[in-house]
Every structure is written in structure tokens, then in C-alpha cells.
Amino acid sequence: MKDREFLLIVTSVILTLIFSNLSLFLKSFASTPFASPEIKQAARQIEIDGFRKSEQAFWSKIKDINFDSIPKESEIPPVKTETKAAVEPPKPTNAKKPTPAKKPTPAKPKLTIPYRRFLFIGDSVMFDLGIQLQYTLKKKYNIAETKIDYKVSTGLNRIDYYDWYARTRKIINDYQPDVVIVLFGANDRQNIVDSQGKGRAVMSKEWQKAYQERVERYASLLDSLSVRKVYWVGQSMPNKSSYFKAFTVMNDIYKTASKSSSKIEFISTWDTFAKAGKFVPVVANKSGKRGYVKNNDGLHFTSHGAQIISDLIVDKMVSDKILKAPPKK
């Protein structure tokens, strides 16, 4: 009798809840393994209104709050001069055209705006790398204005789940970084919905085309924003055979997209943890210390692995004259 009464209460409560928020119920239910791909695809279109929107805004506010700790432009110390600029900062759109010089003057030191702010964008793999980059930039180059903007289980595939286009536009506009380092791909090895709204099986030719479109769109976005230099870090060889082919394809796509952009440069890390085309679990860093480079899942870096990749990126930035070691005291 008691069990039946409880069942009655629970059923009534469920019905009340379903009718009071049908969209939430449908969306939750469509995420179960029983739901067919069509149902799952339809569920992505369902918008959940009300409290959740304000909740999302609240968390975005918390996530963005680091901006408050960044000094305002007026607080930034005067610009240093160097004899040669690494890369000229973008000119404001409303700037007047420079008048041609009447006569050649002796070479004066060019005014260079140093690269001060670094932004690291990506998934959880980027988070591991970003921590190491932050540490290296702070310790060796005295650069403290760095930010990791990461979101676990995201990428350029499931933009219905997390819209990296919107997020990137917002964070670059708000944070105004000089250099952006991007790393995606670990969560993108899944079916994709192409621009016509059709689902494409992972690694099929159609999938590659659709993913390439996503990557190119992202590259164009980065090109159009105020950032001065972008490094697109490729995937390193995974310790997981099922990801081997996918990462090779993705790296080619990232590389091609980077070539067609003026700001983006692709950094290949594929061979960093490889020997004779095979993954090597233990690799020595610059100082000769050996250590494991990937975690149990075969994808995420250990801190040692992250340090090796971070050194690779930092070396590239030094050779591009983006980084300059501060004078020793």
C-alpha cells in the first residue's frame, strides 16, 4: 500500500515537472543512449529559456572576471623602443593614410609595441599546456598577463554544445590579447553536422570537408579580430591507436587553414613524442630530464609532456621575436 502511494506521488510529481518544463525534459531524455541520432539532433535545436539563461550569464561573468585584474591602458608603462619590430601591430581602421616621406631620413629606431597579453584557447588538453605556458612566460619572460580560456569536452565539431566562434570573438574583444595560442581536436573525433544540416560519419570524406569548413571559418574569425599573432598547435602523436588517423587528418586541416591566413602559424608537435613513426611514452626535456609525456588516456599531457610542448612553442615565439628575455638584474 505504502509503495503504491509512493509510486502515485512520484508519477504525479514527474507529470507536473514534465508539463511545467517540457523542453528541459525532452532535452534531458534525448541525451540518453536510447535516443536515436535524429532525436539527438532535434534535441540540439531545443532552447531552454528562463533561469538557465541568466545562470549562464552569471557563470560567464565569473569566468570573465579575470579581466578586472588586468591593468588598464593608462596603467601600462611607456612603450620601449627596439631597432626592429617583430610584427607590426594592426593599424586602427580610421587611421589616416601615412603621408609619403619627402626625403629619406637615417634609420631611426622603430616604435614597437611589445607583446604583452597572451591568450590560450582550447579544450582540456590546452588547459594542461596552458598552465605550463603561463608558468614559463612568468618565470622566464616576466609576462604575467596570460589567460587560459578552456572548456572541457569541446572543440570545433560540436559548436551546438559550445560555440567557440562566439566565445572566441567575445574573449578576444574583451581581453585584447596580442598573441593567441589555439589547440583543438581531442573531442572532435565524432560525427559532424555539415553546413547543410546533414550528419556526416566521422572520418568520411564528407566529414573531412565539413570539419575543414569549420576550421577555415575559425581561422577567418581569428584573422578578422584584433589579435596580432596566432599559433595553431597541432596534435602530438597520441598513445591511443584509435586517434592516430583522426589526428593526422586534423593536423593537415589545421596546417592548410593556417597557410591561408596572414596571422596564423601552425606549430607541428606530431613528432615530438614519436620515434620511427611510433609513440614514445618517455621523452627527455631540454635539460635532459626524462619523464612520461601523456596521461593514462593517451591524449592529455603530463606536466612533463606539457613542459616539452610549451618549450617548443616558446622557442618558436623567441625565433619570431615575439618574446625577448628580460635583462638579467
Place this chain on the structure above:
Amino acid sequence: MLFPTYQFLVFFLIIFSAIVSVKPQVDLYKIVLLVSSLLFYSFWSFDFLLLLIFSTVYNYIILRVLCKSKYKKFALISGLIFNIGYLGIFKYYNFFVTSLFEVLNQLQIPADFPVLQIIAPVGVSFYTFRIISHLIDCYQQKIPCPNFVDYAAYITYFPQIASGPISRAREFYWQLNSPEKYDYKIEEVIVLILSGLFKKYTLSSFLFNFTDLPFKVPQQYSSIDLILAAISYSCLIYVDFSGYSDLANGISCLLGFKPIANFNMPYRSLSLQEFWKRWHISLSEWLRDYVYFPFGGNKYGKLRKYVNLLMTMAIGGLWHGAGLNFIFWGIIHGLGLIVNHLCKDIPQAIHFKLDYAFPRFAKFCSWLLTFTFVTCSWVFFGTPNWETAVSFFAGIFHPAVATFQFNFWQLYLVIAVIGAINFWGDRISQLLQTLLSLKNIFFRVVLVSLLVYTILMLGPSTMPPFIYFNF
């Protein structure tokens, strides 16, 4: 399959309807319960299910040998080796291999061990602990050898398999085989489920956002932010785990089992000893009975007692995770408990006059000291490694960032609510039960719907995982 999901709700309604109809028929009831548990576990992963079945069958064979043959000690030792090895491979192998590599590397001895790409099966620590205690209980003849269905139902019991509480075989079998099932009160179950949902879905999910990043990159936060993050983590781990226990207990009640007290307002403790009597009670008692007592407990003098206490807590720390930070967390709790025992063992030497002069102030000091100690120790528990824990504490005293980022009234409110649950949780629960005990079913439905709706609306759109699923 997480408890607070529609998926589980549908699953449970089907299971519950089946259980209700077979409750009086004990044999059929056991089969339905076992099948439900296996089905529930298969939702995590089919491979995990196969491992669970293998472990259950293998351990049952050992148990039969232990109970029926003369090679009892051999069966016990081989059972213990198998289970510790099973837990070791899935949970600790990579940790030991990488730690050994580090040591050899320091000594400049070339080494290269393979790292296994394995994910520990959900609840492996919990069900392995149940298997181990069952073996020991049978060896000590505290319980007779069960039949296979009873044993499998106990090991795989789905409300407790992922995150406990760690039930004891004797009580479980007694309830399983009794035609008279636990006579729950509807309001008691509703309060347990609502409490679990509120703690996990609303409070824990909220606090996760204030602890996730500060515990990974403390250098990005100011001193006050880090203090708030540490307090938030104390609150988070409590609501996350006790919320799960409440849900597991509520579901257990409906299936015919008495709820197991796992948390009893732990943050109101006035000493570390009291804290461990209120925090994760089923684990504390398990460690006491199957680790501390076999080490000798307090039978061989005070020094030996303190050593045993330290070793038990270190093992308890290692049980929580494969990492030096977990072992260190266990050790500092062990040291804290030793200091606590010393204060009691030699009261004349360090008698505290404050107790008599200002009893309330003394109580407050004791509470503050205990809470601060526990909160600081969680930093080692929650940070990914030793270096991050050190930079967390360094950040409190020498912050790299000055801006106060977590100044939100919502955060203070949530901390206050969790404080209230810790000090008056029993009264709040009683009050809610009285409210819900009215006979009018319409009133009950409206009130429960309203409360569930509020919890869901206050919850996030995505839910972070249960912290204790990792253990």
C-alpha cells in the same frame, strides 16, 4: 547513469514497480534486485560489467573454498592478494610505475615502464572493500557462507555500488532474506531524496564553479578568493558526497533496506576525532574494523596506537586516490588525530583553563581549529599535485593577483545554507518530514512538485561529476 537524471528516474520507476510486486517473495525479489543492479551497472560500460561479474564469480569461488575446505588461511590470503592486486592494477599501477620511474631517474638509472591505458571501473574501491570485508568476516566466522545469488546481490547492490555507503554483509543478508522489509515512512524517503537532489544538483553544482579553477591555477586568484575557494571546496565535497549518500539511502529504503548513516553534520565537530565519527562513517568504521584493529588497535600501548592510527589514515588517504597528495592528506589527518589523542591521553600536562573560564569561547575555538584544519587538508586532497597545493597556500599569503573576484552574495548564501545544514540539519529534516507527513495526498504532490521544481530550476544546465565516483 547518474542518480539525478531523467534516465535514472525512468529506470528506477520500472525497477521499483517490479520490486514492489515481488517484495513478499524473497527468492524472486533477490533475483530482480540482482538483475536490476547488473542492468544499472551496464549503463556505465559493458566492459566494467564484465569485470564486475568476473570479480564477483572469482571471489565467490574463493569464499566457498574458505568456508568449506580446510585451507582457510590460504584461501583468505589468496583472496586478499587477488583483490588488492585487482584494485592495484586498475587504480594504482600507473602511480607506482611513474613514482618508481621518478626515483630511478633521480638515481640516473635508465628505466622505461609501460603505462597502462586503463580507466578504473566505476566504484571499484567501494565494491572491492565490500568483497575484502566479506572474506575477513567469513574467515573469522562472523557470517556463514552465503549462496551465490545473495553474495552477488550484496556485491553488486546498485544504490551503493558507485559511491557507497559501504554496507556490511551481515546486516545486508538479514534484510535481504527477511520477508518483512524495512518499513520506511514516505516522508522520510521524500526528504532523503529531496535533500540529495538539493545538495548535489543545486549546491554542489554551484560550488563547483568556484573551486574548479582556483584548485588548478591558484596563481590566478587573490588571497581572499583562495580562502573562499578553500571554504567552498569543504562545502562542495560535503554536499556532493553526502548528497549522493542521501539519494542512495532514499533509494535503498524503497527497495527494502534500512538507510546507513554516512554523514552526521560533520562540520559542527569540535575535534578531529569527532569529525571522523561524523564524516564518511561507513568508511571510517570499515578502516577501524579491517585495518586499525588488525594492526593491533590500542592493545599494545600508546606509541603503537599512534603508529597504527597514522598507518590507517595513510591507507585511508591512498584509498581515495593514486597520488602523493592523497597519501599526504591521510598522513596529516593521522598526525592531527595523534595530537587529538595526546591532548586526551595527557590532560594534566596541557590542561586548558579556558574551558572553565569561557566555555562557549573555548567551544568556538575548538570548532574553528577543527574546521580550519579540515579545510586546509582538503587543499591537498583537491589540488592535482603537491606543487599546486603549495602554490595555493603561497597564494593566500603572497597573492599574484589583488582583485577580489568571488564577491558574490549567492556564494555567501550557499555557504550559509551549508553551514545551517551542518548545525541544524537534523531539525530541518524533522521539520520537513512533519510538513510532508500530512495525510492529504494532493497536498503532498503539490509540495513535493514545488520543491523538486525549485531544485531543478536552481540547478545548472550541466552537472559536474560526483567527486567520489573517482574513488
